[in-house]
Structures are given as C-alpha cells and as structure tokens.
Amino acid sequence: MQQANLYPDWLGEDVLAVAPRLIGCTLVNTTSLGPAGGVIVETEAYAGSNGDAASHAYRGQTARTAPMFESGGTVYLYRSYGIHICLNLVTGPAGQAQAVLIRALAPTVGLDLMAARRHTGVAADLCRGPGRVGQALGLALRQSGTRLGEGSLQLYAPETPPPEATIGRSRRIGITQAKDNLWRWYLKGSPYVSGPPSLRQ
DNA sequence: AGACGGATTGCCT
DNA sequence: GGCAATCCGTCTA
Helix, strand or coil, X not given: CECCCCCCHHHHCCHHHHHHHCCCCEEEEEECCEEEEEEEEEEEEEEHHXXXXXXXXXXXXXXXXXXXXXXXXXXXXXXXXXXXXXXXXXXXXXXXXXXXXEEEEEEEECHXXXXXXXXXXXXXXXXXXXXXXHHHHCCCHHHCCCECCCCCEEXXXXXXXXXXXHEEEECCCCCCCCCCCCCEEEECCCXXXXXXXXXXX
C-alpha cells in the first residue's frame, strides 16, 4: 500500500540519491477527466550544475529551464521532438538545476483513462517511455514550474522501498552528450520499463 | 526574423 | 532497422 507522503522531503537531496529512490514511488496526475498514474519503474538523473552536458540546464538558465533552478519538489516539463511532453521532478537545493526524468510507470490508477489517451488497451504500452508517460497522464506544459503536491500532480512514497537488488542501473537512453554516466535506474525485469531488452534486465 | 535540432514514438519495409 | 511527424526554445544575423 502507499503512504500519503506528498512531496517527500528527500527530494531536496542530491539527484543521484533521489533518482534510484523514486523507483517504487507512485505518481498521479488528476485532471477534470479523473486521476491517472502508476508506480515509477524507470528514472534518469540530469545534473546541470555538475557539468552534465546532457542536461537542459548545462548552458545556463533560460525561460524553458527556469523550473530546473527551483528547489526539490518543483515540476519541470518540456516538449520533445515537437510532439511529446516529458516529465521531470526537480531535486536538490535551489540553483543546482538537478532533475529526474520519469521514463516509465507501471500503470495502476485510471487505466481506462490512460488507455483512451494512448489509443491502446495494452497495459505495457501505456506508460513505457517518457513521451508515453506525458500522454497517458494528460500532462500540460503549463504545469511546468508548479510544485509537487500543490497542483494536480501528486507523489506517494511506498511504506517499504523495493529491495536494492531489484533495481538495475545503466547508461542513459537517447542522449548524445555525457553518455557514459550510469545515471539511469529501473526495476529489473519489469515489462513496463522502456529501452532495449539488455537495458531492462 | 529565420534556421536548427532534440532526454521520442509509431508506422513503414 | 529506417525514417517521418511536429513544435518551440535557442542560436545566429
């Protein structure tokens, strides 16, 4: 069962500690159509101020990336390839520009709603991939800059986190810079994790 | 003011 | 496995 732990205070910790810890937490976005979400099974860390060339904040603060420079618990959304909306949870103290990309969820809340938004009834295809997460949850760009728990987006930490042995680690997916950092975490063997099979076991 | 390209996805062969 | 779709932030002039 989930604990009603909105905006866990450990989001203020370093992104490399928070990203793996988010595995097993439940994320829910509520719109006029109802709640939709699931259990986080795949995350990636981006650390702009740590010299991470793959981070949107690497070249400094802009209007788009401003939410990344807020403190942990802020929501950062961006449009990808002109089509998708991808969700990040900002971590660390303000000014650090750290964020965790939510790459995949095991769908648990609002299955019918997510199936309608995604035009598929296949559970494994609802939230497998960052673009799909944004579409399934009905995220809107104007939610970027809002705070977890204060808007329509809620985060629930589990009473007992998944055992460390069940969490895998790899390089990040789809980037061209700083690709050797092992800053991706995922629930081993889950059918809801994105990427090639070698990055899901 | 105009060009460029991406933390992706889905459909094609 | 290849590639088009599609938007807007960012960069250059």
